[in-house]
Amino acid sequence: MMSEDPLVSVIIPVYGVERYIGKCLDTLINQTYRNLEILVINDGTKDKSADIAKSYAAKDKRIKVFDFENGGVSFARNRGLDLSNGEYISFIDGDDWIAPTMYMDLVGIMLKDNPDMIKFSVDEFDVENNKINKIHFDKEEIITEDLVNRYFDGVLYIMPCNGFYKRALAVQVRYPEGLTYEDNYTAGMYLALSHKVMTISQVYYFYRVNLSGASKSISKKPLDKCLVIKMLIDDLKQKRVNVDKFLWKFSIEIYHFIRGINNLYRVYAIQRSMYNYVMSNLDLRRKFVLRYLIYKNGVKIK
Numbered sequence: 001m002m003s004e005d006p007l008v009s010v011i012i013p014v015y016g017v018e019r020y021i022g023k024c025l026d027t028l029i030n031q032t033y034r035n036l037e038i039l040v041i042n043d044g045t046k047d048k049s050a051d052i053a054k055s056y057a058a059k060d061k062r063i064k065v066f067d068f069e070n071g072g073v074s075f076a077r078n079r080g081l082d083l084s085n086g087e088y089i090s091f092i093d094g095d096d097w098i099a100p101t102m103y104m105d106l107v108g109i110m111l112k113d114n115p116d117m118i119k120f121s122v123d124e125f126d127v128e129n130n131k132i133n134k135i136h137f138d139k140e141e142i143i144t145e146d147l148v149n150r151y152f153d154g155v156l157y158i159m160p161c162n163g164f165y166k167r168a169l170a171v172q173v174r175y176p177e178g179l180t181y182e183d184n185y186t187a188g189m190y191l192a193l194s195h196k197v198m199t200i201s202q203v204y205y206f207y208r209v210n211l212s213g214a215s216k217s218i219s220k221k222p223l224d225k226c227l228v229i230k231m232l233i234d235d236l237k238q239k240r241v242n243v244d245k246f247l248w249k250f251s252i253e254i255y256h257f258i259r260g261i262n263n264l265y266r267v268y269a270i271q272r273s274m275y276n277y278v279m280s281n282l283d284l285r286r287k288f289v290l291r292y293l294i295y296k297n298g299v300k301i302k
Contacts, residue, residue, distance in 0.1 A: 004111060005033075005034075005035040006035070006086070006087040006088060006107060006110075006111075007035050007036075007037055007085060007086040007087055007088075008033065008035065008036050008037065008086050008087070008088045008089075008090060008103050008107065009036075009037045009039060009080075009084035009085060009086030009088070009089050009090070009167075010028060010036055010037065010038045010039065010090045010091075010092055011039050011041065011076075011077055011080030011081065011084065011089065011090070011091050011092070012024065012038070012039065012040050012041065012080075012091075012092050012093070012094050013041050013043050013073045013076030013077060013080070013093065013094065014040055014041060014042050014043060014045055014049045014050060014053060014076075014094040015042075015043040015044065015045045015049065015070070015073075015076075015094070016045055016046070016047055016049065017045075017047075017049045017093075017094040017095040018045075018047040018048040018049045018052060019095075020094065020095035020096075020208060021049050021052050021053055021094045021095070022052055022056075023097050024092065024093075024094050024095065024096060024097050025038070025040075025052075025053065025056045025063065026097075027097040027098050027099075027100065028063075028092070028098070029056070029060050029062070029063070030100060031098075031100060031101075031102065031103050031104070032100055032101050032103075032104045033101075033102075033103035033104040033107060036062050036103065037062060037064070037084065037085060037086050038060075038062050038063040038064065039064055039066065039080045039083055039084060040053040040057070040063060040064065040065040040066070040094075041066055041068065041076040041077075041079050041080045041083075042065060042066060042067045042068060043068060043070055043071060043072065043073070043075065043076040044067075044068060044069045044070030044071070045070075049094065050065060050067065053065045064083075066079065066083060071177065072177060072178065073175070073182065074175035074176055074177045074178070074179065074182045075175075075177045077091060077160075077175045078174055078175050078177065081170060081171060081174075084167075086167060087166070087167050088106075088107065088110060088164060088165065088166060088167060089164075089165045089166075089167055089170035089171075090103070090163075090164055090165070091160045091161050091163070092161060093161055093207070093208075095208045096161065096205065096206055096207050096208050097206045097208075098204055098205055098206065099202075099203065099204045099205075099206075102204040102205075105202070105204070106118055106120075106164040106204070109198065109200070110164070110166070113142065113196075113198055114196070115142070115166075115194075115196045115197055115198040116165070116166050116168075116169045116193075116194040116195055116196055116197060117163055117164065117165050117166070117169060117190055117194050117197050117198075118163065118164040118197075118198045118199075118200065119137070119156055119157065119162055119163055119197065119198070119199045119200075120137070120162050120163075120164070120199070120200050120201075120202055120203070120204045120205065121134075121135065121136040121137050121156070121162070121200070121201055121202060121203040121204070121205075122135045122136075122156065122159065122161075122162045122203065122205045122206070122207050123135070123203050123205075123206050123207070124207045124209060125206060125207065125208050125209065126209040127208065127209065128209070134203075135155060135156060136156075136201055136203065137156060137199045137200060137201045138201060139199075139201055140198070140199065140200045140201060141198070141199045142196065142197075142198050143196070143197045143198070143199070144195065144196050144197075147191045147192070147194050147195075147197055148188065148191045148192045148236070148241055148242075149245060150191055150197070151187055151188050151191055151245075151246075152245060152249075156199075157187055157191065158183050158184065158187040159183060159187075160183050160186060160187070161205055161207070162204070162205045163190065165190070169190060169193055169194060172189070172193055173186050173189045173190055173193065176227075176228055176231060179221075179224045179227055179228055180221050180224045180225075181224050181225040181228050182228060184225060184228045184229055184232070185228040185229070185231055185232045188232045188236065188246070189232065189235065189236075192236055192239055192241050193239075222256075222257050222260055222265065223257060223265075225253050225257075226250065226253045226254055226257055229246065229249055229250045229253055230250060232246060233246045233247065233250060247281050248281045250278075250281075251277070251278040251279075251280075251281035251282055252281075252282070252286075254274070254278045255278065255282060255286055255289075255290055258270075258290065258293050258294065258297075258299065259289070259290075259293055261293070261297050266297070267297065267299050268299065268300065269299060269300040269301070269302050270294070270299060270300075270301055270302070271301075271302055272301050272302060275294075275301050278290070
């Protein structure tokens with residue numbers, strides 16, 4: 001064990017993961033780094049996930065289980081932040097697992113290089129189809145400039161669980177409750193508020209494709225992605241961040257929302273100011289397609 005042992009708070013939202021929470025907690029209690037605070041946030045699960053976590057807590061005092069009514073993964077992560085005491089923050093989904101030296105290695109990097117956030121590689125396990133998707137950084141990199149635009153460099157910058165955060169950074173960012181696609185907001189805020197980010201190619205996180213888990217089961221609401229990106233744009237503007245690329249992304253998401261009209265939802269009308277705003281950020285091909293879709297689906301411009 002290293003001479004300095006700062007406390008690491010691990011926040012685990014739990015919902016519908018009774019088949020997997022044991023493996024998740026096993027990889028935490030067997031970490032080579034011992035000074036952990038493991039906060040299991042029971043998000044009103046209807047299965048035995050919370051009971052299993054409580055049986056682990058009875059054997060390891062580092063594990064604490066907190067029961068709440070169902071509020072969604074953003075609610076659970078925010079409650080975990082409120083309850084945490086660690087100098088560093090880590091988010092783990094209850095159906096995933098981590099490498100045994102993850103926290104030993106990451107705390108060592110924090111103490112040596114002092115980044116605000118470390119992002120690392122992920123292996124995604126699609127158990128049903130027996131596939132492994134390797135989502136890896138190519139190299140180790142220390143980034144201090146143009147951080148917010150790393151948002152557009154792929155999913156590794158969007159996922160929260162492949163990040164290791166200084167507390168001073170993590171507590172400034174709240175997950176948008178009641179909305180899906182929450183990480184599309186938080187990723188941008190983490191980057192905007194950071195002065196130094198480190199990426200490493202080492203795989204520490206193993207992500208299970210499980211449609212019943214807390215962060216993966218909720219039916220995605222197509223409009224939510226537009227809403228969280230609009231929230232991000234508004235908050236970035238307050239911090240005087242250039243949002244030109246985010247305006248483009250917002251317009252693209254509105255375009256896909258209208259393009260995706262199906263028997264689950266329908267767009268009846270769009271404000272003229274919003275229509276003009278979106279059109280101003282689309283390329284020529286998408287402008288033609290959007291005009292056609294609005295005409296085809298009888299969407300009124302008011």
